[in-house]
Amino acid sequence: xxxxxxxxxxxxxxxxxxxxxxxxxxxxxxxxxxxxxxxxxxxxxxxxxxxxxxxxxxxxxxxxxxxxxxxxxxxxxxxxxxxxxxxxxxxxxxxxxxxxxxxxxxxxxxxxxxxxxxxxxxxxxxxxxxxxxxxxxxxxxxxxxxxxxxxxxxxxxxxxxxxxxxxxxxxxxxxxxxxx
Amino acid sequence: xxxxxxxxxxxxxxxxxxxxxxxxxxxxxxxxxxxxxxxxxxxxxxxxxxxxxxxxxxxxxxxxxxxxxxxxxxxxxxxxxxxxxxxxxxxxxxxxxxxxxxxxxxxxxxxxxxxxxxxxxxxxxxxxxxxxxxxxxxxxxxxxxxxxxxxxxxxxxxxxxxxxxxxxxxxxxxxxxxxxxxxxxxxxxxxxxxxxxxxxxxxxxxxxxxxxxxxxxxxxxxxxxxxxxxxxxxxxxxxxxxxxxxxxxxxxxxxxxxxxxxxxxxxxxxxxxxxxxxxxxxxxxxxxxxxxxxxxxxxxxxxxxxxxxxxxxxxxxxxxxxxxxxxxxxxxxxxxxxxxxxxxxxxxxxxxxxxxxxxxxxxxxxxxxxxxxxxxxxxxxxxxxxxxxxxxxxxxxxxxxxxxx
Numbered sequence: 001x002x003x004x005x006x007x008x009x010x011x012x013x014x015x016x017x018x019x020x021x022x023x024x025x026x027x028x029x030x031x032x033x034x035x036x037x038x039x040x041x042x043x044x045x046x047x048x049x050x051x052x053x054x055x056x057x058x059x060x061x062x063x064x065x066x067x068x069x070x071x072x073x074x075x076x077x078x079x080x081x082x083x084x085x086x087x088x089x090x091x092x093x094x095x096x097x098x099x100x101x102x103x104x105x106x107x108x109x110x111x112x113x114x115x116x117x118x119x120x121x122x123x124x125x126x127x128x129x130x131x132x133x134x135x136x137x138x139x140x141x142x143x144x145x146x147x148x149x150x151x152x153x154x155x156x157x158x159x160x161x162x163x164x165x166x167x168x169x170x171x172x173x174x175x176x177x178x179x180x
Numbered sequence: 181x182x183x184x185x186x187x188x189x190x191x192x193x194x195x196x197x198x199x200x201x202x203x204x205x206x207x208x209x210x211x212x213x214x215x216x217x218x219x220x221x222x223x224x225x226x227x228x229x230x231x232x233x234x235x236x237x238x239x240x241x242x243x244x245x246x247x248x249x250x251x252x253x254x255x256x257x258x259x260x261x262x263x264x265x266x267x268x269x270x271x272x273x274x275x276x277x278x279x280x281x282x283x284x285x286x287x288x289x290x291x292x293x294x295x296x297x298x299x300x301x302x303x304x305x306x307x308x309x310x311x312x313x314x315x316x317x318x319x320x321x322x323x324x325x326x327x328x329x330x331x332x333x334x335x336x337x338x339x340x341x342x343x344x345x346x347x348x349x350x351x352x353x354x355x356x357x358x359x360x361x362x363x364x365x366x367x368x369x370x371x372x373x374x375x376x377x378x379x380x381x382x383x384x385x386x387x388x389x390x391x392x393x394x395x396x397x398x399x400x401x402x403x404x405x406x407x408x409x410x411x412x413x414x415x416x417x418x419x420x421x422x423x424x425x426x427x428x429x430x431x432x433x434x435x436x437x438x439x440x441x442x443x444x445x446x447x448x449x450x451x452x453x454x455x456x457x458x459x460x461x462x463x464x465x466x467x468x469x470x471x472x473x474x475x476x477x478x479x480x481x482x483x484x485x486x487x488x489x490x491x492x493x494x495x496x497x498x499x500x501x502x503x504x505x506x507x508x509x510x511x512x513x514x515x516x517x518x519x520x521x522x523x524x525x526x527x528x529x530x531x532x533x534x535x536x537x538x539x540x541x542x543x544x545x546x547x548x549x550x551x552x553x554x555x556x557x558x559x560x561x562x563x564x565x566x567x568x569x570x571x572x573x574x575x576x577x578x579x580x581x582x583x584x585x
C-alpha cells in the first residue's frame with residue numbers, strides 16, 4: 001500500500017463518482033487510495049482528521065451520508081505483509097441521495113488508535129465497542145469503550161489472525177455492570 | 181388493628197427517601213429477554229431512570245469460524261444468524277459472493293429465492309408479533325400466527341428436508357428444485373395465510389389493552405432512528421422510507437409490485453402495525469412470483485461456483501476435475517474487499533467480505549440489523565415503566581443469534 005496522497009486505482013469502465021470528487025477536493029492530502037466500483041466505492045484515508053472527514057461526509061448537501069451502517073476492524077497481517085496491520089472500515093449510506101461509500105483507515109500494530117465518530121453518528125457506539133473487543137483497536141473519546149461480545153475475563157482479541165479459533169476461555173466470576 | 185400488608189407498605193414508605201433509587205436486573209432469565217440479553221435498570225419506584233444493556237451471551241464468533249470454512253460451507257453457519265428466517269441469511273451471503281464474482285443467477289432460481297425469502301419474512305414477523313402479543317397478555321394471536329408459520333415450515337421441510345436451519349441456497353442458485361406437492365401447498369398457504377393475518381388484525385385493532393400498552397411507548401423519532409442506524413420495520417415505523425429491495429433492487433425485486441409500509445410515530449404500536457402490513461405485502465409478492473414462475477435451471481452454469489451436472493461428471497474428464505476441485509478446494513474468489521446487503525426481516529443485513537484469493541474467506545463481517553436497534557434500548561427505556569419494556573423489546577424483535585453472532 002502506497003502512502004502517497006492521491007494514489008488512485010480505478011477499475012476499467014467506472015467513472016469516479018461525485019462523492020469521491022468532493023472528498024478529494026476538500027481533503028486531498030488525507031486520501032491515500034481510491035477504489036471505484038459501481039455501488040461499492042472505497043476510499044482509504046489517513047486517520048488524523050477522520051472526525052472532520054466524517055462530519056463533512058454527513059453534512060455536505062451533495063453527500064449527506066446521514067446513515068451510519070457499520071464500522072468494523074480487519075487484521076491484514078496475513079493479507080499483505082507490506083500493509084499496516086489493522087484496518088478500520090466505515091460503511092456509510094445517504095438516504096436522500098441513495099449512494100454509499102466505504103472509508104478505510106489503516107493503523108499500525110503498535111499504534112492502533114483512532115478518534116471515535118460517536119459524536120458524528122451516535123449509531124457508531126456499539127460497532128466501535130465491537131471492533132475494540134475483537135481487535136483491540138482503541139477508539140479515543142468513546143463514551144463507554146468496554147468489551148461487548150466477549151466476557152470481562154477474556155484475554156486477547158478473538159478476531160486477530162494470531163488468535164487460535166479453537167481456544168476456549170471460561171468466565172468464572174460475576175462482574176458488576178456499571179452505569180457510567 | 182392494621183393488616184400485615186398495610187404495615188409493610190407503611191414501613192416501605194417510612195424508609196424510602198425522596199429520590200431514592202434501586203437496582204433491578206431485567207434478564208437474562210426474564211422470559212422476554214430470551215435468556216440472551218440483560219438490562220440493568222435503576223428504578224425510581226416503577227420508573228426507569230437509567231439502564232445499561234449487556235449482550236454477548238450467545239456469541240459463537242461466527243466471523244472467526246467463517247474464516248476456517250470454504251465459501252460454500254459458510255452457508256449452514258449463516259442459517260444460525262437469524263434462526264427465524266434462515267433463507268434470508270443464506271441469500272445475503274450468496275448474493276455477496278455473486279455480486280463480487282459477477283455470477284448471474286438463473287431466473288427460476290431468483291424466483292424461488294424471492295418466494296422463500298418472503299415466506300421467511302412472514303415467519304420472522306409471526307415470531308415477533310405472536311410472542312410479543314403474548315407478553316402483552318393477548319394469547320390467542322399466537323395460535324393464529326404460528327399456524328401460518330407451521331404451514332410455511334411444512335413447505336420448507338418438503339423443499340429442502342429441514343425446517344429451522346434450511347441451508348437451502350447455494351452460491352449461484354438454490355439446492356433443490358420445487359417438489360411435486362409445492363403448488364398445492366403454496367396455493368393453500370397464499371389462500372389461508374392472509375385470512376389468519378386478518379383475524380389477528382381484527383383481534384387487536386380495537387383491543388384497548390393492546391393500544392394503551394403500546395401507544396407512545398418506546399417512541400423513536402425519524403431523526404433518532406436514522407442517527408442510531410436503524411433499518412427495517414423499526415425504522416419504517418418511525419417514518420424512514422428505506423428498504424433495500426427498493427433502494428438497490430436485487431433478485432428481480434424491481435419487477436415486482438409491492439408497497440413499503442410506513443408509519444409516523446415510531447412507537448411500539450406502529451412497529452407492530454408495520455410488521456403486520458409487511459406480511460400482507462409479502463403475500464402479495466409471493467402471489468406474483470407464483471403466477472409468473474419461469475422454467476429453466478435452478479443453478480448457474482458458471483463452473484467457478486457450481487458443480488457440473490452428475491451426467492457430465494461421469495461422462496467427461498473436465499467435468500470430473502471441475503467437480504473434484506470445487507469439492508476439495510472450494511470456490512476460488514478473486515482477491516478484494518466488497519460489501520453487499522439485502523433487506524432481511526429486521527432490516528439491512530450486510531456482509532463485508534475480504535478475500536485473499538484463496539478458497540476461504542479472509543475476513544467476514546456481518547452487519548446485523550438488530551445490533552443497531554438493540555443499542556438504542558438502554559436509551560429509549562429511560563422514562564418508561566418496567567412493564568413498558570415488555571412492549572418495547574417485543575416490538576423491536578431482537579434476535580440474539582444475529583445480535584451476538
